Amino acid sequence: MSDATGTPLKILVLVKHVPDAQFDRHLSGPGHTIDRQDSILSELDEYAVEAALQLAESRGGPKAGNTVTALSMGPEAAASAVKKSLQMGATDGVHLTDPALAGSDSAATSLALAAAVRHLGGFDLIVTGMASTDGETSLVPSQLAERLGLPQLTLASRVELDGDGILTVRRDGEFGSQTVQAPLPALLSVTDQANEPRYPNFKSIIAAKKKKVRTLGLAEIGVSTEQVGAAGSWTRVLSAEARPPRQAGTIIKDTGDAGIRLVDFLADQKLL
Amino acid sequence: MANILVYIDTPAGEEPTKAQRELLALAAALGTPVAAVAAGSADAAAGLGAYGVTTAYTSAGDLDGLLVAGKAAFVAAAARAADAAAVLLPNTGEGKEIAARVGIKLSSGVITDATGIAPDLTVTKPVLAGSYTVAARAVHGIPVVTVKSNSVDPAEPGAGTAHVVELEAGEPGPAARITGTAAKPASGRPALQEARIVVAGGRGVDGDFGPVEELADALGAAVGASRAATDAGWIGHEAQVGQTGTTVSPQLYISAGISGAIQQKAGMQTSTVIVAVNKDEDAPVFEIADFGVVGDLATVLPQAAAEIRRRRGE
Numbered sequence: 001m002s003d004a005t006g007t008p009l010k011i012l013v014l015v016k017h018v019p020d021a022q023f024d025r026h027l028s029g030p031g032h033t034i035d036r037q038d039s040i041l042s043e044l045d046e047y048a049v050e051a052a053l054q055l056a057e058s059r060g061g062p063k064a065g066n067t068v069t070a071l072s073m074g075p076e077a078a079a080s081a082v083k084k085s086l087q088m089g090a091t092d093g094v095h096l097t098d099p100a101l102a103g104s105d106s107a108a109t110s111l112a113l114a115a116a117v118r119h120l121g122g123f124d125l126i127v128t129g130m131a132s133t134d135g136e137t138s139l140v141p142s143q144l145a146e147r148l149g150l151p152q153l154t155l156a157s158r159v160e161l162d163g164d165g166i167l168t169v170r171r172d173g174e175f176g177s178q179t180v181q182a183p184l185p186a187l188l189s190v191t192d193q194a195n196e197p198r199y200p201n202f203k204s205i206i207a208a209k210k211k212k213v214r215t216l217g218l219a220e221i222g223v224s225t226e227q228v229g230a231a232g233s234w235t236r237v238l239s240a241e242a243r244p245p246r247q248a249g250t251i252i253k254d255t256g257d258a259g260i261r262l263v264d265f266l267a268d269q270k271l272l
Numbered sequence: 273m274a275n276i277l278v279y280i281d282t283p284a285g286e287e288p289t290k291a292q293r294e295l296l297a298l299a300a301a302l303g304t305p306v307a308a309v310a311a312g313s314a315d316a317a318a319g320l321g322a323y324g325v326t327t328a329y330t331s332a333g334d335l336d337g338l339l340v341a342g343k344a345a346f347v348a349a350a351a352r353a354a355d356a357a358a359v360l361l362p363n364t365g366e367g368k369e370i371a372a373r374v375g376i377k378l379s380s381g382v383i384t385d386a387t388g389i390a391p392d393l394t395v396t397k398p399v400l401a402g403s404y405t406v407a408a409r410a411v412h413g414i415p416v417v418t419v420k421s422n423s424v425d426p427a428e429p430g431a432g433t434a435h436v437v438e439l440e441a442g443e444p445g446p447a448a449r450i451t452g453t454a455a456k457p458a459s460g461r462p463a464l465q466e467a468r469i470v471v472a473g474g475r476g477v478d479g480d481f482g483p484v485e486e487l488a489d490a491l492g493a494a495v496g497a498s499r500a501a502t503d504a505g506w507i508g509h510e511a512q513v514g515q516t517g518t519t520v521s522p523q524l525y526i527s528a529g530i531s532g533a534i535q536q537k538a539g540m541q542t543s544t545v546i547v548a549v550n551k552d553e554d555a556p557v558f559e560i561a562d563f564g565v566v567g568d569l570a571t572v573l574p575q576a577a578a579e580i581r582r583r584r585g586e
């Protein structure tokens with residue numbers, strides 16, 4: 001635990017590899033799970049890595065003993081999300097992987113992540129993105145906070161950590177905006193408004209090759225195979241149906257009366 | 273019949289909002305509606321009886337000072353007190369965060385983004401930005417479901433008074449304290465997520481949301497925006513539609529001066545009818561538009577607004 005005297009911060013950032021949204025994405029297999037070819041570090045997690053790095057740097061960075069550990073849970077390909085985080089500047093990485101984890105819902109995912117956090121000795125701060133770009137449920141940060149008994153400071157668009165270890169963030173939402181505050185240890189999730197993620201440069205890419213990545217399995221974190229995957233999930237997808245692609249409709253060029261023709265269309269659709 | 277718990281948060285007035293009445297209608301279709309009322313007066317809670325609510329739980333403690341944790345503890349306590357068969361919450365950022373923690377507290381499956389719930393509590397929801405529709409179930413505990421606006425017809429008031437029960441929610445656990453709130457300025461327009469019609473503007477408005485607002489007001493619509501427009505500061509961030517903004521699913525979405533990037537589409541492509549106005553005929557937004565106008569929004573939108581007012585005899 002860090003305090004006013006500036007003891008180094010121990011930060012964990014959770015990163016996920018997701019199918020690249022620029023390509024068509026598909027559900028497949030008996031559990032209707034996502035195809036993870038063409039996976040990349042979730043765009044939204046880059047903001048989490050950046051926030052973690054900036055907080056560590058505000059305390060003097062790695063030289064002062066601050067650490068930013070990037071953890072990714074998932075199959076082989078998930079290691080690429082850790083690698084990208086290391087290239088951005090994370091100090092070390094953890095790859096939590098086990099075949100039994102496949103198909104975990106948010107409850108099972110947060111259970112495994114909570115166990116990994118305890119196994120790694122706890123952190124002053126856990127940082128996540130606002131949502132994964134594939135599951136889009138954004139449940140995991142809150143569920144992890146609940147399981148670990150941490151205050152959650154979620155959907156932060158601005159983040160400040162003072163010398164006393166008090167974290168203050170601004171949250172924007174449908175309600176307007178809020179300022180919320182909690183002492184560390186805490187869980188933080190950041191939006192795409194929080195910062196501009198840095199690009200790895202040549203030097204940081206070379207440096208990343210020397211950084212340590214630990215691989216953890218379920219047995220090491222004390223989780224049984226029945227607690228995760230489809231067996232440990234509290235929700236189940238029964239069926240999935242591809243939505244018929246939207247058909248392009250009538251496209252007109254404005255020749256002076258397009259506003260009126262637009263209203264004709266709305267009237268035809270009984271939308272007026 | 274089984275009790276279905278509906279979470280009712282900050283009422284704008286003393287009457288439930290349209291989104292809240294939708295949740296109440298869904299609860300009535302699935303069983304007996306009961307409510308966990310996180311804000312407002314005891315009278316307002318009792319008034320939910322007009323929408324079929326038999327018991328309205330209110331909190332003994334103040335829930336507003338803490339972020340999420342207090343409300344989650346309250347909803348879990350209400351679900352236990354009511355022996356609820358399901359919990360329904362709004363599909364807002366806060367609704368999902370409360371649902372997430374309630375799910376852990378009740379060892380129950382959480383399903384977000386629901387557009388429908390069948391009598392056997394199977395939930396339908398769009399995934400992957402609307403490219404799939406899935407059916408899902410909670411297979412442990414009771415389903416904790418966040419429901420999208422505009423998924424069902426809102427409940428209409430009848431007669432009746434709910435029995436009000438004050439609950440002691442218990443220790444919320446460590447939580448962040450809310451130290452400041454800036455409500456977004458009231459616009460007099462419907463809330464973006466709840467609106468039946470949304471008119472959204474992008475970089476193409478070039479600093480002037482006037483034409484977008486004029487058409488929105490002629491239609492009684494909410495105003496939305498692309499991230500390019502909110503990043504430019506032409507309109508508040510709360511108007512952003514898309515992957516990192518609000519997801520909307522209105523009956524009509526009018527997109528003006530928005531190219532139709534994948535992150536924008538993620539927030540609006542499940543709208544029933546999409547109309548696009550863009551001066552570039554190759555803009556990707558036209559691929560998903562039911563009706564498209566290749567033209568300048570600065571002339572097309574005001575002309576449409578004037579025509580709507582004319583037809584209404586104004």
Ligand SMILES: Cc1cc2nc3c(=O)[nH]c(=O)nc-3n(C[C@H](O)[C@H](O)[C@H](O)COP(=O)(O)OP(=O)(O)OC[C@H]3O[C@@H](n4cnc5c(N)ncnc54)[C@H](O)[C@@H]3O)c2cc1C
Pocket residue numbers: 043044192473474475476477497498499500501512513514515516517518528529530531532533534535536539549550551552555567568569570
């Ligand atoms: C992590 C991440 C998250 C993002 N989240 C979101 C999100 O939630 N929502 C979102 O919208 N974007 C989001 N974006 C941004 C997205 O990628 C696009 O950059 C953005 O949507 C573009 O906004 P635009 O369509 O208004 O601007 P542009 O792409 O610049 O398009 C402007 C359009 O206006 C047209 N136009 C110009 N003048 C006129 C005129 N006078 N009349 C008619 N048409 C005109 C042009 O032809 C053009 O098609 C995100 C990006 C990232 C990286």
